[in-house]
Amino acid sequence: MVRAATGKFEFISFHRDFHGKTMGAVGLARLDVSQGLRAPGFFLVPRAYCYRCEFRQTYPDCDLLCTDYIRTAIKEETSGRVAGIVLEPIQGWAGSVVPPDGWIQRIRAICDEFGILMMADEVLTCMARTGRMFAMQHWNTVPDVMTLGKGFGNGFPVTAMLVADQYKEIIEKISASTSYGGNPMACAAALASIEVIEEEDLCARASHLGGILLEEMECMAARHPIIGEVRGVGCLLGIELVKDKGTREPFEKAGQLVYQKAFRKGLAWIPAGHILRMSPPMIMEDDMAMKGLGIIEEAIYETERELGY
Ligand SMILES: Cc1ncc(COP(=O)(O)O)c(C=O)c1O
Structure with missing residues (x-):
């Protein structure tokens, strides 16, 4: 065309x-x-x-x-x-x-x-x-x-x-x-x-849900040495894992571990390289979405411990 x-x-x-x-x-x-x-x-x-x-x-x-x-x-x-x-x-x-x-x-x-x-x-x-x-x-x-x-x-x-x-x-x-x-x-x-x-004004719903998730992800970034950047617009979100916040070297191994650990805890999500990708259903309830993010954070803590951070 x-x-x-x-x-x-x-x-x-x-x-x-x-x-x-x-x-x-x-x-x-x-x-x-x-x-x-x-x-x-x-x-x-x-x-x-x-x-x-x-x-x-x-x-x-x-x-x-x-x-x-x-x-x-x-x-x-x-x-x-x-x-x-x-x-x-x-x-x-x-x-x-x-x-x-x-x-x-x-x-x-x-x-x-x-x-x-x-x-x-x-x-x-x-x-x-x-x-x-x-x-x-x-x-x-x-x-x-x-x-x-x-x-x-x-x-x-x-x-x-x-x-x-x-x-x-x-x-x-x-x-x-x-x-x-x-x-x-x-x-x-x-x-x-x-x-x-x-x-159902799902545009507003996606903005709201993505907004509260991103806000929490920003707090997570401050808590975790392996989170280099968090970003997103609406319900399309990402957490970039790095070996070192200064060098920003991508942390593939951490991404794989976080993905697997969260999956085993019951979170169905997208397999990751060093970037954890999230595109939750826009109609998901707030607390369900926050629970999912909580599972991801648990998996990040466990991964950090396992990898010596
Ligand atoms: C941005 C983008 N374009 C195109 C495609 C391909 O679409 P389809 O699988 O329908 O060929 C995808 C699939 O993931 C996509 O994310």
């Missing part, structure tokens, strides 16, 4: 973003050995991950130097025919990494300057998870293309690609159909999810 709309064919995406496992999506992300070579025309650039800035800068003094690098990449690495810049507004798989204010807006400006379409992958962040219907709303930025999934069907397998009004004809032009696209039952499930999110 983006290629047809722009007549260009290259793509830029960001380090550690994840967009799925089909061939095109794989080309936008970190490769592993089973995935072979990146398809031509796909370029990756550093992302604003301020806790581990690849340019060793500090926000906001950096004035978002990382976004200047996108210009360099367009000039030096691509043939100048970039069709789309693809991003996760908030990184999921990489560890609930929230970009600083201004990053998304700068990328929007670069897209406008170079006639590139901005593609926001909201598969994980959509439908109130971050306290807004779409995470892009946190930065008042409208992308040209957006993908939705996960909470969109609230358990029913349905995804969607949205395009800005001026590109809707392109969808017809490229016959963008699939065997099951537009399936009525899937559409009904998505519509029902939207209705519930709106009726």
